[in-house]
Every structure is written in C-alpha cells, then in structure tokens.
Amino acid sequence: MSENFLNIGEILQSLRVNKGIALEELAEDICSVEELDLMEKNKQVPTIDQLFMLANKLNVKLSDFFDFTSADSASYVSAVSGLINKYKRERNYKAIDEIVQREKVNPLFNFPSSQQFLLWNEAICLYYLSEPQIRDKETSVKMLNEALDITNPLRKGLSEREIEIKMSIAIIEKDHMNFEGAITILKEILEDIDKFPALAEPQIRLRALFGLSQSLSRLNKFEESLIYSEKGIKQCINDEVLYLLGEFLYQSASNNLALDNKKLGIDYLNKALNIFKLQENHAFSNFVENELEKLSKE
Secondary structure, eight states: GGGGTTTTHHHHHHOOOOTTTTTTHHHHSSSOOHHHHHTTSSSSSOOHHHHHHHHHHHTOGGGGGTTTTHHHHHHHHHHHHHHHHHHHHHTTTTHHHHHHHTTOOOOOOOSSSHHHHHHOOOHHHHHHTTTTGGGGHHHHHHHHHHHHHHHHHTSSOOOOOHHHHHHHHOOOOHHOOOHHHHHHHOOOOOOOHTTTOOOOOHHHHHHHHOOOOOOOHHHHHHHHHHHHHHHHHHHHHEEEEEHHHHHHHHHHHHHHHHOHHHHHHHHHHHHHHHHHHTTHHHHHHHHHHHHHHHHHHH
16 A cells, blocks of 8 residues: 555645645644654555545545556545445444545546445435434435446346445345344345355354344344354354454343343353453443343342
8 A cells, every 4th residue: 555655745745835734733633743744754654544634634635645647546446445434334424425425526436336336335324314213215225226236237146245235225124123124135145145155254244144133133033033143153253253242242142031041141241241341342331231230130
C-alpha cells in the first residue's frame, strides 16, 4: 500500500498550507500533531480512514490524493471499499451513505462489480438509517436483489460477495421480524457455503449460523436454535477466532435456560462473560453479569 502513498505527504502539506490551516487544527480529532507532521514528510503512511477524515477537513475529495493516470485508480476503488467495510463493521451507516452517494457519480465506479458494491451498501444504509417504525424493507430488499442481478441473475454458483449480499437480505428480514423468511434464506446460504472448498472469509458462515440461531430462538424453537449456536461455538474454537464466540455462548445459555437447563445455562453465561471481558466489551459483559445476578436470586 505504501507505494500508492508516495506523494500523499506532499499533497497533504500543500493543501493544508494553501488553505491556511495549522498542523494542530488539521490533526485535531484525527491524529497527533507529531503523526501528521510525519505524514506530510512521507515518513508515516496514513490509514485510509485517517485520509478520509483529513480530506473532509480540507474540503477535498479522497480521490485528490490518488493519481488516476496510473494503476492507482484500482487502488482508489480498493481503498474506498476497504473504508466502507470498516464502517460497516462499526455500523456507521451515516458515514457509509456519505461515501456511497459521493462515489456513485465517480467514473471509477462504473464497472459492474463496483456498481454492485455501492448498490449493496446503499440498500443497507437505506434500511438502517431510517427510524425502525418506518424502515422500507421492500425497497431495500429490491435493491439488494438488483445488486445480485448485476453479476448473477440466475442465482447459480454464488460467489462469496454474492453470498454476503444474500446474507444482507436475510439479516434485514430478521431485523424486520420476518424470522421464517430469514431462516429460509440463511439455510440456503449455508448450503451455498458448503459448495466452497474453502472460504476466503470464514466469518460468513459464522454470521449465517448466528442469524439462524437468533431467528429460531425468536420463534421459540430453542432446541433447533441450540444446534446452530453449538455449531458456531465449534467453528470459533476450530478456527481459533473470538469473532461471535461470546454471542454464540450467550445464545446457547439463553436456549438452555429456556429449556429449563439452568445449570448448563449459567455455565454458558459464565463462559460468555469471560469472552466479553477479554474483548473489553463492557456493554455485553455488564448485561451478562446482570443476568447472572438475577439467576442467583431465583
């Protein structure tokens, strides 16, 4: 990545000086003054989200930092995609929508795969930026299906990205309380995933398992939900990842408690608590501690 940032410092310093902005002012809420000074001297590479925030403060486009006459065009699309994915993990849909709306008119995003990526994320933002009671599920799902149509209108032999778009449909159905619909799609996704010899992004399967476990629990199908939460726990352990492990452990605890397996439920809650504390997830760890305290008084 550093090769694509060779002139970033020079451009950054030139824009800042021309706009009469002090180092301290530009660095505020983004990085330290020392870090910004090193960036301007090309001795430190800014992260893509730092660059995005700096561009906003300088009132320029992120693309102004890239040379479109070379292979940096592809680097720019990749960088923007990476930034959107970062914000998606943080559920910062407002930031995603701002990027999508700006890049929709960028010629660099005229290729089918890039158009698909923007449409996919635009559909997600449309749904989650609305108030829960007025969310337009139908339009969002329609847009996600249109995104799939760009590369796979027959829905045969889905790629990993296409599976992820399909996953977005399932999650929106789940969040819209259409649990039966979500379960149907998520089971199809697991079948699609099983056709891959290996996944570049194994977390896709974990998200499908977790969505299934959640949806089944909401329909009081606790025994079936438990099957999928246990599969999730097993995959996390086998893959040696913490991603969703705490959530799967909590899901198994909840299912066992609903099935009157109190001792097992408490055991899973304690395991979930340990994971959330390890991850410094204070909101979840406090929630589980409260659940354990209530159970100790019963």
